[in-house]
Amino acid sequence: LGSAPVAIVVTAEADTWDIDTSPSRGCGHFVDWDKMPEARGPAQIPRDVLGRPPKELKRLAREGCWAGSHAGRARLYPRLVQRVSCRLVTPDALVYRDVAGRLFGKPSVSSHPLPEFLEGCPVPTYCLSPHGVTALKKILICVGALFPDITHSPLLPALAALLLHYSEDEAQCFESLSRLIASNAPHAAYIDQSFLAHQASCMTFGDLASKHCPAAHKLVAGAAENVLEVYSEWLSWLFPGLPFGYAVRVLDVFLLEGQKVLYRIALALLKHFGLSAAPAGLQGSDVKAELRAFARNIAEHVPVDKLLERAFGIRLFSRKEIWLLHMANRKALVERGITVVQRRPSFHLAVDMQKFSSSTVTAQEMRLVWSWIPERFSLFPPLLLFSTAQDGCSLQRFYSCCEGYEPTVLLIKTSEGEVCGAFLSSDWAERKKSGATSGFFGTGECFVFTVRPEAERYEWVLIKKPELAKAVPRSRQRSPSPAPESLLGSSRDSRSSSPNHLAVPSPQRRGRLSPFLAIRHFLLPSKTASMFMSGSRDGIVIGKGG
Secondary structure (H helix, E strand, O other), X not given: OOOOOOOOOOOOOXXXXXXXXXXXXXXXXXXXXXXXXXXXXXXXXXXXXXHOOHHHHHHHHHOOOOOOOHHHHHHHHHHHHHOOOEOOOOOOHHHHHHHHHHHHOOOOEEEEEOOHHHOXXXXXXXXXXXXXXXXXXXXXXXXXXXXXXXXXXXXXXXXHHHHHHOOOOHHHHHHHHHHHHOEOOOOOOOOOOOHHHHHHHHHHHHHHHHHHOHHHHHHHHHHOOOHHHHHOXXXXXXXXXXXXXXHHHHHHXXXXXXXXXXXXXXXXXXXXXXXXHOOOOOOOOXXXXXXXXXXXXXHHOOOHHHHHHHHOOOOOOOHHHHHHHHHHHHHHHHHOOOOOOOOOOOOOOOOOOOOOOOOOOOHHHHHHHHHHOOHHHHOOOOOOOOOHHHHOOOHHHHHHHHOOOOOEEEEEXXXXXXXXXXXXXXXXXXXXXXXXXXXOEOOOOOEEXXXXXXXXXXXXXXXXXXXXXHOOOHHHOOOOOXXXXXXXXXXXXXXXXXXXXXXXXXXXXOOOOOOOOOHHHOOOOOOOOOOOEEEOOOOEEEOOOO
């Protein structure tokens, strides 16, 4: 690894770890009890808790059913992890004892290379004793030896440290960690194991933050030159950012629900950060440092129960939809040349503020617009396709210039100086598939926005209210006939019926669907309910509804 320093919490070694190989056993043996927070009260764990239905088990974990007992967690954690579906051949406790015996051997102290996947990743030790820190190092070294395909995993050392607090020995902790690494549950990953996967998760969090934390996102986008760089630290807000008492409550639910829980908690954290920062604003601040400090001092702002309550009150997409978004982001990174074995490059927002110029928007305004579009597209710089100043005001010229490209961003400046626009997920050539009729196309990622006099975005209503789709029984799903007045619907008028959201259009049309926010993943009243683009010889429509 050369001479590059590696961020290791508490320990200061750079390239090798000195391992004390003296034996240690017993639950809680790895903990410094002077550092360990007191359990909040007597445990209320039902005797048949593991026999409860999955939904009931999740509810108990979210409510902190076993937060009152360290011993209760020690009994439950290994059993919960045993329920995780994983690959058939997964290293277990016996394999660990064999490998650890060979790696650390008979000498009382031996020197070992730092596992490759820990480069640049903090290793929190929380409430572990010096004995526990040694055990943690041994476990991570064995993970590196038995899982050579792991090249980058910021979450893994924190998970190992937390699990070790409640493990009876190193082998049990290793086995639990191995099952999480080797999980093969559909759409429910536990641990990212490459820079490509981790960066795709960061982009996915950015997409979710833009949709579910609009106020906080606007603050961050206004203060930070590189929004993606800020969101690339989202996981470190939780681990090692959160205090132990909060981190272990997150772990309670994570073992049952997977990575989706981490998105929820980080979004709730961002919401609370936005509320605390809003009065003073963030101009001139180091946003990344402010967020790290907020997570570290979270107890001063919100109790852990309230943080979790807010997190689970956020109406996120299903695991499948989040997985589809993650895969779309991953594909964009691959197109940028990132591979599974890629080292950590430095990513920058695609819009170059020094070179960007436009008569419609300022560079600052364009930076905000670029922060709204899906992360997988914001990796790429904008390409000017059409401008009335250069290409004139012919609608047919507009179509011919824009066809063959997707997605596109439309910016409009009125004679009064107002600026509005739209993010358009599909190629304008799609309009030709409707023939003589003016059918709708596009996907649920389309949105309209204003820049002046005020910056605001208006999205598909189902993004924040997915329950509206589920309310329609499958047996009653039909595609209504197009209404003659359908093209008169204005996307700006949708504010009157549903603030900050696009209404769902009804004209019938078949078209190609994007891999994310596609109609086939929702229960909707029609096959065109997520299509918001329409174009004809007479004009264009973005949006629909009252």
